[in-house]
Amino acid sequence: MAAACGGTENSGGDGLTPAQGDCPVAPLDVVVSVDQWGDIVSQLAGACAEVTTVLAGSSVDPHDFEPAPSDAVAFEGAQLVVVNGGHYDEWATKLAETSAPDAAVVDAVDLAGAHSDDHGHEGHEGHEGDHEGRDHSINPHVWYRPDVVTAVADAVTAKLSELSGDAAGYFSERRAEFAGSMQPYDDAVATIRTGAAGKRYAAVEGVFDDMAAALGLANRTPPGYQAAADNEGEPSPADLDAFLTLLSDRGVDVLIYNVQTEGSVPEQIRAAADQAGIPVVEVTETLPPGAESFQDWQVGQLDALAEALGVGA
Known part of the structure; x- marks a missing residue:
């Protein structure tokens, strides 16, 4: 099984150009479970959030991660928590519930479910679970779904704007810039879909x-x-x-x-x-x-x- 993610860090995604000007308000406190989403959230939040990614790197499998007390501390005071969901990082959902019960939560797999009717897997059948009770009928690696990447970016921007209304215009600009930075990705997807x-x-x-x-x-x-x-x-x-x-x-x-x-x-x-x-x-x-x-x-x-x-x- 693939190893994935290890080590708490503050993320500052490099996909966008640096934010123009300072944030107009005090930065929000945002916690993200894994770096597949942490980088995107950092790009969207810019200077208007302090983003902490709990697992960044490749030394620990998120399925098997056992959080330490210091990881629980990272969630304390969080105003927004972004998790992958789908049994991939259940530890993060539990820490959010106990250490940041008032935080807004964006769950990528929940968002994926809203799009699942139109997303087929030719030759791939779901499997109900394993000996640890994991549901494998949903592929949890939803950062590999272009529609879910868009849905998460929209949901994160909406939550950031709700939490810090005076910075809504800033977050809207960041979302538009993120869309522009994703054009090579969109083009690559379209090229393969058309030609292969x-x-x-x-x-x-x-x-x-x-x-x-x-x-x-x-x-x-x-x-x-x-x-x-x-x-x-x-x-x-x-x-x-x-x-x-x-x-x-x-x-x-x-x-x-x-x-x-x-x-x-x-x-x-x-x-x-x-x-x-x-x-x-x-x-x-x-x-x-x-x-x-x-x-x-x-x-x-x-x-x-x-x-x-x-x-x-």
Whole structure:
């Protein structure tokens, strides 16, 4: 399973140009659970919020994170809390309830549910849960859904404006600038969706599946293997063999490989793709070292995918 996120930090996203002028009011206190959203929130809030991201980096899996007393302290006094939701970071929801009970909350998975009727997963079936009771019928990696990124940005801007009405104009300007900074991302999505819709992929695990669905790619990951990966288990020998056969038969156009996923099975699958001459596109669950912003991270991966699929300028 991919490792994801570790370490509390104050975020100051680099996707936008520096805010013009000082904030017209005292900055809000905002806490974000994970850096996939922390960077976006920092860009939207600018100088009008002090944004603390609890888990930033790749040393801890948010599913398994055990918060320390210092993490609870980080939530105290928060006026806005932004969580991923969907069993991904339940610890953050609990800390918000106990340490910041009056804070406004934006939950990305809740927002994703409002769009789920129009968001299909070809070749992907939900799995009801695992031995720890996690619901895997919803892919929690919703930062890989372009519609949810937009919905979260809108919801965060709305909450910031409600909490600090005198800065509403400032937040509106930040939201517009964020939209402009997302244009390369939007263009990359449109390019792949136009030029590669229907092309086939398989993945060592499902972090990128929502983006693949948005791009119109067909998921050919063997169902048994995908069920095991979604439930953080080991695939059966038969399921692994089905995956290796799929690759040797060149049954997909690209393999999506999360480099934060460790183990001999993913390595074996990648080696089989290399041997079959199938392009491998590397993705990550969290912002990788060196990424300047959410946009920089995502566009880099999308450009690599477009090249692998033979589309683009």
